Amino acid sequence: MRPALLVPALxxxxxxxxxxxxxxxxxxxxxxxxxxxxxxxxxxTEIRATDRPTHQR
Structure with a gap:
């Protein structure tokens, strides 16, 4: 490729x-x-796997 065309192509x-x-x-x-x-x-899914509520009062 000619250098004159190489620079614009790059x-x-x-x-x-x-x-x-x-x-x-x-x-x-x-x-x-x-x-x-x-x-x-x-x-x-993680909470259901524990089978208990996250907050107990």
Missing amino acids: LLSAALGGCNREPDFDERFDDASSTISASAEAID
Whole structure:
């Protein structure tokens, strides 16, 4: 490849490689909601396994 074409090609590939779309609010919300739901289900499963309430009065 000729050096005159090599530099623009490298700059273009570097520019395109750095262009990642950031997730929007709905995507971030869905990810956080899934994480929280999975954590809550794990906690509920652990509590059910103890077969007793967490707070005794």
